[in-house]
Amino acid sequence: MRAALCDNRPMPDTKHSSLREHLAQRFAQHLATAFILTSEEERRPYECDGLPAYRHLPLIVVLPADIEQVQAVMRICHEEQVPVVARGAGTGLSGGALPLEDGVLLSLARLNRILDIDPDNLSARVQPGVRNLAISEAARPFGLYYAPDPSSQIACTIGGNVAENAGGVHCLKYGLTVNNLLSLEVVTVEGERLRIGGSGLDSPGFDLLALMTGSEGMLGIVVEVVVKLLPIPSRAQVAMAAFDDVEQAGQAVADIIAEGILPAGLEMMDGPAIRAAEDFVHAGYPVDAAAILLCEVDGDNEEVSEEIARVRQRLLDSGASEVRTARDDAERARFWAGRKAAFPAVGRISPDYYCMDGTIPRKHLPRVLREIAAMSDQFGLRAANVFHAGDGNLHPLILYNGNAPGELERAEAFGGRILELCVEVGGTITGEHGVGLEKIDQMCAQFPPEELETFHAIKAAFDPLGLLNPGKAIPTLNRCAEFGAMHIRAGDLRFPHLERF
Amino acid sequence: MGDISQTLRQQVEEAAHSRTALRLTGGNSKAFLGNPVEGEALQLAAHAGVVSYEPTELVLTARGGTPLQEIEQLLDAHAQQLPFEPPCFGGAATLGGAVASGLAGPARPWSSAPRDALLGVRLLDGRGRLLRFGGQVMKNVAGYDVSRPMAGAHGTLGALLELSLKVLPKPAENRTLVLEVERNEAIARMRELCRRPVPLRGACHHAGRLYLRLSGSRASVRAWQQQIGGELLAEHNTFWQRLRDQQLDFFDRPTTLWRLSLKADVPSLACEQDSLVDWAGAQRWVYSAHTAEQIRGEVAALGGHAEVFRRGPGETAAFQELSGPLLQLHRSLKQRFDPHGILNPGRLFDEAH
Secondary structure, X not given: OHHHHHOOOOOOOHHHHHHHHHHHHHHOOOOOHHHEEOOHHHHHHHOOOOXXXXXXXXXXXXXXXXXXXXXXXXXXXXXXOOOEEEEOOOOOOOOOOOOOOOOEEEEOOOOOOEEEXXXXXXXXXEOOOOEHHHHHHHHHHHOEEOOOOOOOOOOOEHHHHHHHOOOOOOHHHHOOHHHHEEEEEEEOOOOOEEEEOOOOOOOOOOOHHHHHOOOOOOOOEEEEEEXXXXXXXXXXXXXEEEEOOHHHHHHHHHHHHHOOOOOOEEEEEEHHHHHHHHHHXXXXXXXXXXXXXXXXXXXXXXXXXHHHHHHHHHHHHOOOOEEEEOOOHHHHHHHHHHHHOHHHHHHHHOOEEEEOOEEOOHHHHHHHHHHHHHHHHHHOOOEEEEEEOOOOEEEEEEEEOOOOOOHHHHXXXXXXXXXXXXHHOOOEOOOOOOOOOOOOOHHHHHOOHHHHHHHXXXXXXXXXXXXXXXXXXXXXXXXXXXXXXXXXOOOOOXXXXXXXX | OEOOHHHHHHHHHHHHHHOOOEEEEOOOOOOOOOOOOOOEEEEOOOEOOEEEEEHHHXXXXXXXXXXXXXXXXXXXXXXXXXXXXXXXXXXXXXXXXXXXXXXXXXXXXXXXXXXXXXXXXXXXXXOOOEEEEEOOXXXXXXXXXXXXXXXXXXXXXXXXXXXXXXXXXXXXXXXXXXXXXXXXXXXXXXXXXXXXXXXXXXXXXXXXXXXXXXXXXXXXXXXXXXXXXXXXXXXXXXXXXXXXOOOOHHHOOOOOEEEEEOOOOOXXXXXXXXXXEEHHHOEEEEEOOOOHHHXXXXXXXXXXXXXXXXXXXXXOOOOOOOOHHHHHHHHHHHHHXXXXXXXXXXXXXXXXX
C-alpha cells in the first residue's frame, strides 16, 4: 500500500542507466550539461514535492533556460516515448510533481523572469518559474498586485499555481488562479507552442485557458503566463471574533454574507488550531475559545470603516463572546500571522501532520466538524481544523507520528474518510491542493465511470501517448473498480504490500 | 416547467444513432450569434426551474431552460445578482443560453464572465450521456475543469441541463457619471481610473460622451463621484441595461455589427469608423467600411479577435479563424465530446477534419 511508496532505498539502477545516458546525450545537444542532472546526489532533491510521504528518484532531471529548450526536451521525450513530470518550486501538497523512476523531471525553475508589467492593461507577463509573491512585489510600484495568495506564496511559482488552480485566503472576493489569468503560452507534448487566450478579455473557440488551469501538468507545459493585476485597495481592516461553540461561528459566517457583505477574507480556526498557532506566533488569540473567525474587509477608507462596524455588530449578534478589530497594521498583521502559520504551528506539536483539503457547502460545517471529531477518536489521531470559511474550503490537519508503525496508514485512512464525507455532503475532495497522487482513490468516490472516461478522452486529445505526468489526477477505471472493492472492507486492505496507482 | 432530462437524453441518443444534426435552442433570443446551424431543433426551454438557492451560500442551481428574468427577480428579492450581467435580448433568454454563449455585460472587466461564476454543470454530451462536472462549491480542483469551457462553447460540446453559479450581493449604491470627452482621451481616462481602486463597474464611450458607472458602498461611491466629477446621469440603470441588451440607438442598424475584443489601452483602430467602446476599452462594437479580412488582420496584429456579432448582408465566418495547432486541438476535443458531430455543428468553428 502507500507506505511502500515511502521507500527510500536507492533502487537497482541498471535497467534505467542506459536510457539515462542516452537522454543526457540528446539533451546535451540543446542544453549545457550543468543543467542535465544524472547523478544520484543531484537527482535526490527532486524525489518529492511538498508531500514528502511519497518519494521517487527521477530518471534524469533537466533544467531548461528558455522556451526553445523546453520544446527541444519535449520533442526528444516524445520521440523516445519517455514520460515527463513538470515541476515548479515543488511546494505542492498532493504529490502532483512526484517524479517517475523511468521519467524525466522537467524543472521550470530557471524560467524565472518577469517579462513585462503593463499597468495600462492591468497585466503582467511572466515566466512560469516566477514566484507568486514576486509578481505582486514587481507590480507594487504601479499601485497594483496579483490577487491569489496561496499560503506558500513566498516560494510557490506561478506555473505551479496554474497547474493546481491555486487559491488562498482571498478567493471569495477575488477568485482563484483561473479567474485571474489572461493568457498562457504552452508547449505541447510534441514540443509545439500554443498561445491560449489573447490580449483581450476573451478569445475565440473553447475556453482552453480554464481547461489548462488546474490540469496538474497532464495536458501541456506552461512556459509563459499573463496574469491580471488589480489596484491595491486603499485600506484593509480585520476583525477577530471568539466563539464558545463552533456551530455559532459557522452561523456567524452565514449572517455576515446575509448582511450583503463580501469580505476579502473570512477564515475560521478551531480550538486545537488556535492553541497551536497562539503558542507559536503569539497572535493574541483567545486560547480558550472553541473557534475564532477572522474577517477582513478592504476598499476605500470610508467604506472599510462602515463595513467593519457592521461586521463587528453582526458577529456580536451572532453570539461571539469577544470581538476585536485590529487597532493598527501591526495588529492586523499579527492576527493574520497566526492563521498563516497554522500549518507549521501544528507541525510543532506533532512529529508529522497530514494536511487535507476538502470543500463543502458551508451550511454543513457543523456536521462535518462533528464527524471529524468522531473519526479522530475512531482512528486514535488528533486533528486541528483551519477553514477558508467564506468559500467552504476546509483544511483538517491530522496529527501523527511517521515513525510509529501504522500511524501514517491510519492518518491516510482518516484523511480519505474526511474527503469521502466532503463528497457525501455535496462538496469535493480538493479545493485548491489538487488530486496529484494523494487523492487519486478519492476521485473514484467523487466521479462515476462516464465522467472519468470523459477526463481520459480530454487527456488523449492533448496527449495521446499519455506521456505528461502519467498516473496522476485521474484514476483509471480499473483502479476505481479495485478501490470500490477494497473500500467495502473499510480500510482492511487485502494486499498491503502492493502499490496502488 | 420541470425536469425533462430523460426526454432530452433520449432525443440526443436517437439523433446520435441516426446522425441527425441538432440545433440547440433555449429562448431563441440569440439565434443570430455564431455561424448558422442547420439541424433539427433541440428545445431546451421546457427544462426549467430553480433547483436550489440558498442566499447565504452564494450559490444558485437552476435548469438550463430557466428564464434569466425569473432568476434575476429571485436574486433581486435577496439583494443578490448574477455577477456577469448576462444580456437578455428581448426578454426570453434562458440561463443555459446565457452561459453557453459566454456573453458578459458591461461589468465584465471588474466582475466576471459566465465562465468565472460557473461552478458546475449537468450536461448531455453528443452520445446522449448525462454527465456532471464541477459542483456547488466555490473551490474545486478535482479532475479537469470541464464546466468552465462549456461557457462560450455555444452548445457544441454538450447541452447544458443544469448549472450551478456563484452569485454576489448587490452593491448598496450605483451612480453613473457622464463626461464630455473625445474617444482617445476617454480611453486614456478609463485606463487611468482602472489603475486606481475606484469602484468602477462600467466604463463606456460613445458619441463624445464617457459613461462611468460607480457601484459600491455609499461612502465610497460618493467620495469617487466628487473626485471624478462630470454630470450625474438620471435614468442610469436604464442606460446600462440598454447597453447590455443592445437597445441603444447605436445598435439599431442593418449592417454587420462587429465585436472587437482586444488590449484595452489601444487608441481607435483604422477599422473603427463608427464605434462604441465598452469594458473600459477592451470591447468595441464597430460598424466598419473595411473588409472582414482587413478588420480581422488589424485586430489580430494587436493580439485580439474580431467577431461578426450581428450579420448584415454578405457571408463571413462569425469567429476569427483558429491557428493550425489550436484548430486541431479544438477538432479533437469536439470529436471526443460529440463523436458524430450532431451538437450545433459548425456554430463555433469549422469542424471538418
